[in-house]
Amino acid sequence: MSELRFTVEHEWLRQDADGLVTVGITAYAQDALGDVVFVQLPELQTYAQGDEVAVLESVKAASNITMPLDGEVVETNAALEGAPEQVNADPLGQGWFFRFRPADASALDGLLDQAAYERLLNANADA
Amino acid sequence: MTTETLAKTPLHALHLELGARMVPFAGYDMPVQYPLGVMKEHLHTRDAAGLFDVSHMGQILLRGSDAAAALETLVPVDILDLPVGLQRYALFTDENGGILDDLMVANLGNDTLYLVVNAACKDQDLAHLRQHIGARCEIEALFEARALLALQGPKAVEVLKRLAPEVGAMTFMQVGVIRLLGVDCFVSRSGYTGEDGFEISVPAEHAETLARSLLAEPEVEAIGLGARDSLRLEAGLCLYGHDMSTSTTPIEASLLWAMSKPRRADGVRAGGFPGAARIFAQQQEGVASKRVGLLPQERVPVREGADIVDADGAVIGRVSSGGFGPTLAAPVAMGYLQSSHVALDSEVWAMVRGKRVAMKVAKTPFVPQRYYRG
Numbered sequence: 001m002s003e004l005r006f007t008v009e010h011e012w013l014r015q016d017a018d019g020l021v022t023v024g025i026t027a028y029a030q031d032a033l034g035d036v037v038f039v040q041l042p043e044l045q046t047y048a049q050g051d052e053v054a055v056l057e058s059v060k061a062a063s064n065i066t067m068p069l070d071g072e073v074v075e076t077n078a079a080l081e082g083a084p085e086q087v088n089a090d091p092l093g094q095g096w097f098f099r100f101r102p103a104d105a106s107a108l109d110g111l112l113d114q115a116a117y118e119r120l121l122n123a124n125a126d127a
Numbered sequence: 128m129t130t131e132t133l134a135k136t137p138l139h140a141l142h143l144e145l146g147a148r149m150v151p152f153a154g155y156d157m158p159v160q161y162p163l164g165v166m167k168e169h170l171h172t173r174d175a176a177g178l179f180d181v182s183h184m185g186q187i188l189l190r191g192s193d194a195a196a197a198l199e200t201l202v203p204v205d206i207l208d209l210p211v212g213l214q215r216y217a218l219f220t221d222e223n224g225g226i227l228d229d230l231m232v233a234n235l236g237n238d239t240l241y242l243v244v245n246a247a248c249k250d251q252d253l254a255h256l257r258q259h260i261g262a263r264c265e266i267e268a269l270f271e272a273r274a275l276l277a278l279q280g281p282k283a284v285e286v287l288k289r290l291a292p293e294v295g296a297m298t299f300m301q302v303g304v305i306r307l308l309g310v311d312c313f314v315s316r317s318g319y320t321g322e323d324g325f326e327i328s329v330p331a332e333h334a335e336t337l338a339r340s341l342l343a344e345p346e347v348e349a350i351g352l353g354a355r356d357s358l359r360l361e362a363g364l365c366l367y368g369h370d371m372s373t374s375t376t377p378i379e380a381s382l383l384w385a386m387s388k389p390r391r392a393d394g395v396r397a398g399g400f401p402g403a404a405r406i407f408a409q410q411q412e413g414v415a416s417k418r419v420g421l422l423p424q425e426r427v428p429v430r431e432g433a434d435i436v437d438a439d440g441a442v443i444g445r446v447s448s449g450g451f452g453p454t455l456a457a458p459v460a461m462g463y464l465q466s467s468h469v470a471l472d473s474e475v476w477a478m479v480r481g482k483r484v485a486m487k488v489a490k491t492p493f494v495p496q497r498y499y500r501g
Contacts, residue, residue, distance in 0.1 A: 034160065034164055034165050034166075034353070035164050035165055035166035035167075035453075037166075037426075037428065037451040037458075038426050038427050038428055038451070038458075040427065040480070055480065057427065057428045057451070058165070058451075059165040059166055059169070059353060059354075059357055059450060059451045059453065060159070060165060060353050060356070060357075060450065061430075062428070062430065081426075
């Protein structure tokens with residue numbers, strides 16, 4: 001498994017051996033969101049960075065998941081439709097949302113690495 | 128809004144100690160959930176007992192021999208014949224028949240009425256009372272003086288009996304002055320969850336001791352405002368400012384049941400409250416739209432503000448409250464619909480992010496109310 005990258009919106013990205021990138025939300029994000037009761041997954045299509053591609057609903061509120069980079073979504077985690085609680089139980093594993101083919105694979109390097117993401121979390125905690 | 132501008136209840140420090148996530152609500156810094164989380168807090172309340180801090184709500188005393196008659200001029204509810212030791216649900220109406228707030232009115236005896244009003248409305252309610260009936264009775268706001276705790280759930284009575292065995296004999300909507308840990312509290316057997324339970328008004332300086340004592344009981348968990356909302360929604364109970372407001376009358380809000388028979392058009396003390404003429408006319412002639420329960424037929428929650436459309440896509444209403452019901456394990460909602468669509472089981476559609484979600488008009492409560500009626 002290659003190292004994870006992160007966005008400021010608390011998504012994680014993992015580049016897999018086949019060149020596709022898997023996306024989910026971090027442990028911090030699922031905790032902030034609370035119990036997830038519904039997940040609306042992306043369509044299998046091309047999206048631009050920042051597009052709203054998925055929706056997570058907790059008991060109280062809905063949150064948008066945005067496309068972390070330009071690319072084409074090629075697979076979604078359909079298991080979440082029947083078991084949205086996986087997002088809380090295993091955010092970095094079974095709780096993944098979708099896989100996409102990035103328009104520019106090197107763009108991943110521009111995202112936060114683990115250390116930078118942890119600094120972001122610490123800064124939030126101090127704020 | 129920064130937290131510095133927010134008011135704190137007497138249990139604020141306890142919430143922080145318990146690890147609550149705090150949010151601004153009606154001008155207060157309030158716990159929306161504890162580490163247990165909304166889902167488990169909700170289920171725990173239905174299974175055992177939950178303790179809620181609702182000290183942000185407004186508590187008001189009315190005193191004097193004319194207090195009941197005076198209050199009747201502001202609510203379509205029988206207060207004159209409200210027995211000592213009982214409380215009733217009531218509504219403040221305005222001149223157009225709109226709802227200014229909903230409240231509980233308890234008769235504590237000795238010509239004393241005890242009111243509990245919504246947090247967001249309490250200053251306005253107090254001004255309303257002072258303006259209209261201030262000359263007829265003594266009005267005392269207890270906003271800072273008393274905290275309000277709700278102990279809700281099927282185990283609530285077992286727990287509270289350990290502090291005061293006499294509460295076991297109370298039935299739904301009964302109220303009395305009960306000594307808990309040596310302190311006189313106003314205790315009612317009521318709540319906002321659809322479950323059996325109690326609301327306990329306690330002097331502010333004794334609130335934390337009482338709360339800690341209740342939380343120490345094995346059946347009791349602290350429950351935040353998140354679960355309070357999902358519990359009341361499943362129980363089909365209205366939330367002021369969402370499911371009713373000054374732009375809805377009791378008839379439109381499907382709250383005719385809250386208007387006491389003696390105060391209705393054919394009652395012995397018909398009318399005599401603000402907006403009576405319009406409300407009676409609506410009762411006779413019907414209303415263009417009214418509040419109904421709605422069960423989304425898919426798993427996606429349908430939230431407040433979603434448009435409701437008919438089979439042709441024409442907008443016929445709006446969702447006023449909606450979310451996920453943990454006990455039903457399904458989304459639940461209520462909303463206002465054109466009267467032509469309000470029959471039970473009518474199929475309508477909510478617009479959620481541009482997509483239609485089928486919903487059925489449904490009976491409320493969505494989960495059976497389990498009040499203790501003796």
